[in-house]
Amino acid sequence: MHHLDDTKALLRHLIAFPTVSTDSNLAMIEFLADQLSAVGARVDIHRDATGAKANLFATLGPDTDGGILLSGHSDVVPVADQNWSTDPFEMVERDGKLYGRGTCDMKGFIAAAVAMAPFYAARVKDRPIHFAFTHDEETGCIGAQALAQVLRAQGIRPGIAIIGEPTSMRIIEGHKGCYEYSTHFTGLEGHGSGPDRGVNAVEYAVRYVARLLELKEQLKGRAPANGRFEPPWTTINTGALIGGVAHNVIPGKARVDWEMRPVQNGDADFVKSNLHEFCTHTLIPAMRSVSPDADIVTEVIGEVDGLIPADDNEAKEILMELTGANGADTVAFGTEAGIFQSLGTAAVVCGPGSIEQAHKPDEYLSLDQLEQCLNMLERLGDKLAA
Incomplete structure (x- = not known):
């Protein structure tokens, strides 16, 4: 040749x-x-x-x-x-x-x-x-x-x-596509003996991961007919949950690294809109009832179709x-x-x-x-x- x-x-x-x-x-x-x-x-x-x-x-x-x-x-x-x-x-x-x-x-x-x-x-x-x-x-x-x-x-x-x-x-x-994110939680630090006086960023991150697990199961029911991928549905993976400094300190910061692999673009919209709704109407209001500076921000690492x-x-x-x-x-x-x-x-x-x-x-x-x-x-x- x-x-x-x-x-x-x-x-x-x-x-x-x-x-x-x-x-x-x-x-x-x-x-x-x-x-x-x-x-x-x-x-x-x-x-x-x-x-x-x-x-x-x-x-x-x-x-x-x-x-x-x-x-x-x-x-x-x-x-x-x-x-x-x-x-x-x-x-x-x-x-x-x-x-x-x-x-x-x-x-x-x-x-x-x-x-x-x-x-x-x-x-x-x-x-x-x-x-x-x-x-x-x-x-x-x-x-x-x-x-x-x-x-x-x-x-x-x-x-x-x-x-x-x-x-x-x-x-x-x-x-499949590959959509990667890091979701950052800002709470309010405090002494572990008074949990109601702080905003536990790790606990809110756990609630966020729990919603990811719910969506992970719901996506199985959205698999296209005769799908050729393995598995045939969009998947979600929680790669890391990071936060906290000590046993007796209310953590003020936490981060969840996660990804989804869509089999169809509509699934990505479904997941993102659900999480936005959950954060906007449930998690953030609860956090800000204690600390007005509390927040949840999702960083897009990459969204590849x-x-x-x-x-x-x-x-x-x-x-x-x-x-x-x-x-x-x-x-x-x-x-x-x-x-x-x-x-x-x-x-x-x-x-x-x-x-x-x-x-x-x-x-x-x-x-x-x-x-x-x-x-x-x-x-x-x-x-x-x-």
Whole structure:
């Protein structure tokens, strides 16, 4: 395969950029911009408000609506406290595997897509091919949501999107959303011997969690008929309840970290409106009857739409043709695909490597998976030329 060596060389460069979500990704984005500009792509770099992070959006071919989008995130999860046998930011090839942080999640796909750019540049005709490389997917798909706003404002709507998360090259047409929150409770501290003279933030947080548990059960009855997810209903998880300083002190502060994974957008509205009503009309009035400064504030950590399986999905049809697959699956983990679907773009997730290797020490991408990905992308280039 004549693109494999180029892809491995590119991947080696990409792994060397330590783009952990807490750090800048600019050097990697600028490197990719140079690679794509060199083959004639129109490249735009969109920085975030801090100036330390950026998205890249590039296009080969005509400036028309539609087209095919290849998408990946540039950030990786931390390596701290992980027991790696090699330097995580130096790609090592051994026994048919490429080791390094981000090899499968998901710099392998990015390297393959960019390695194919010269091939696409020579074949693209009346349908453009786009490249989208984002920041901060691992911390709430922040970059992709910002990029979607830019594309809407510019009137750019790709016809199909291929998000190259590690799926072992299976075609994924659906996954749940991921909505994460931290709810902060401000009460009034006091001595534990006089509980009625204070506002116990932990106790109100417990009542809030109790409502979450009630909603968790109610959501089971809202599962769509013939749902394909496992479980088929929207789930709620309480990840942490933090508060208090001592046995005999009324806690003035508490926090509940929680998430829900909607199977349909209406479920998220159902949960949020119920909690708003409960806090506004029950919890907060009771708290403020003792302390007017008491409050409950919910911080949105991230709200990422799910990828909803669609009966008419051009992206799925094209990927089935390119890979030879005879169907598509759903998965539990989240991606940026639902964000692109919200633009009116047909989206699927399909990329090299297994999610089982992602986020772990000695993360790797097998050469066999990378070759399968390149085969698919080569057939896509032939389709562009047709």
